[in-house]
Amino acid sequence: xxxxxxxxxxxxxxxxxxxxxxxxxxxxxxxxxxxxxxxxxxxxxxxxxxxxxxxxxxxxxxxxxxxxxxxxxxxxxxxxxxxxxxxxxxxxxxxxxxxxxxxxxxxxxxxxxxxxxxxxxxxxxxxxxxxxxxxxxxxxxxxxxxxxxxxxxxxxxxxxxxxxxxxxxxxxxxxxxxxxxxxxxxxxxxxxxxx
Amino acid sequence: xxxxxxxxxxxxxxxxxxxxxxxxxxxxxxxxxxxxxxxxxxxxxxxxxxxxxxxxxxxxxxxxxxxxxxxxxxxxxxxxxxxxxxxxxxxxxxxxxxxxxxxxxxxxxxxxxxxxxxxxxxxxxxxxxxxxxxxxxxxxxxxxxxxxxxxxxxxxxxxxxxxxxxxxxxxxxxxxxxxxxxxxxxxxxxxxxxx
Numbered sequence: 329x330x331x332x333x334x335x336x337x338x339x340x341x342x343x344x345x346x347x348x349x350x351x352x353x354x355x356x357x358x359x360x361x362x363x364x365x366x367x368x369x370x371x372x373x374x375x376x377x378x379x380x381x382x383x384x385x386x387x388x389x390x391x392x393x394x395x396x397x398x399x400x401x402x403x404x405x406x407x408x409x410x411x412x413x414x415x416x417x418x419x420x421x422x423x424x425x426x427x428x429x430x431x432x433x434x435x436x437x438x439x440x441x442x443x444x445x446x447x448x449x450x451x452x453x454x455x456x457x458x459x460x461x462x463x464x465x466x467x468x469x470x471x472x473x474x475x476x477x478x479x480x481x482x483x484x485x486x487x488x489x490x491x492x493x494x495x496x497x498x499x500x501x502x503x504x505x506x507x508x509x510x511x512x513x514x515x516x517x518x519x520x521x522x523x
Numbered sequence: 524x525x526x527x528x529x530x531x532x533x534x535x536x537x538x539x540x541x542x543x544x545x546x547x548x549x550x551x552x553x554x555x556x557x558x559x560x561x562x563x564x565x566x567x568x569x570x571x572x573x574x575x576x577x578x579x580x581x582x583x584x585x586x587x588x589x590x591x592x593x594x595x596x597x598x599x600x601x602x603x604x605x606x607x608x609x610x611x612x613x614x615x616x617x618x619x620x621x622x623x624x625x626x627x628x629x630x631x632x633x634x635x636x637x638x639x640x641x642x643x644x645x646x647x648x649x650x651x652x653x654x655x656x657x658x659x660x661x662x663x664x665x666x667x668x669x670x671x672x673x674x675x676x677x678x679x680x681x682x683x684x685x686x687x688x689x690x691x692x693x694x695x696x697x698x699x700x701x702x703x704x705x706x707x708x709x710x711x712x713x714x715x716x717x718x
Contacts, residue, residue, distance in 0.1 A: 355592040358592065359592060359664045359667035359671070360668075360670045360671070390660045395553055395554060397554060466717070467706075470549070472551050472554035472555035472703070472706060473704050474702065475556055498673075507666050507670060508667070511663055511666055517713050519713070522659060522661070522712050
């Protein structure tokens with residue numbers, strides 16, 4: 329599956345080593361109260377979201393399109409949304425949903441989080457897709473998006489007959505996972521030595 | 524009340540102007556889906572938390588004390604927790620609970636968020652309390668803490684007889700508010716021009 333998604337390089341040799349160690353990541357997991365039960369809930373969510381990925385992305389893309397400050401990251405300097413760029417990112421975004429649920433928190437996954445961060449940051453923005461969009465996704469919106477992304481996911485988590493408690497557990501695990509991931513993505517934005 | 528809390532300077536002339544404008548903040552509020560209903564829910568929570576502040580802080584301080592990577596921000600370079608520093612911060616932390624519920628999102632509030640950021644960052648860490656603790660609160664834990672802080676607040680929000688829907692609304696508004704505030708606090712950590 330991976331080979332069919334342009335620019336999806338998780339586990340590939342060209343992905344650089346994350347500057348955050350697995351031991352560091354373990355401590356951040358403690359700070360966000362991420363437990364074995366969260367891992368289980370994420371894994372449970374994989375089968376739940378697997379056949380709803382496109383519907384989920386419709387909601388998320390609709391939200392981004394409705395917010396000028398978000399759409400600008402996919403737009404040319406003159407403000408024209410880049411349809412090809414939006415479409416190329418969407419394929420990896422679909423895979424990100426599965427990867428988030430799969431929650432393989434190993435070294436290759438950790439390295440790829442850093443790669444995702446670089447692709448939001450000036451270092452690699454636009455590069456993967458040869459896009460001509462804004463030079464950076466501004467930091468200010470990165471964590472704000474955790475809320476709309478997860479709250480709009482919640483109805484999808486409830487679509488497969490799980491109990492309210494199970495849905496809540498999956499939702500909570502997703503919130504923690506997103507906080508963890510966006511923290512890792514932030515690395516390139518942070519002044520040297522301050523992460 | 525403010526004058527009785529050492530180092531609490533919201534609204535004081537010595538607080539510098541925030542580099543983030545109210546218009547910028549408005550856009551970040553849109554990104555986190557912060558609405559008039561959230562403002563109302565935060566305001567409703569003020570009376571709920573007002574007489575529970577010390578009990579809430581007991582829980583939060585207990586969590587920080589249980590996590591070495593968090594306690595280290597309150598500890599000397601040799602790892603000794605600084606009791607006076609913890610106590611001094613606690614008084615402002617108590618006021619922060621009220622201010623978060625009060626949700627006065629005006630210029631003075633915005634300026635003070637930047638001041639809070641500077642006090643987490645190298646620029647002003649330890650300065651307010653003449654503490655001899657670590658030189659910086661590392662970025663990595665800032666957003667991770669949004670989860671434990673808000674999830675442990677939830678039972679307190681339910682302590683005053685509100686309906687589950689009202690409790691959920693207050694909780695959700697707190698999550699959004701914390702994401703907004705920590706985003707503002709992050710400003711000094713971010714490379715110039717990348718916020």
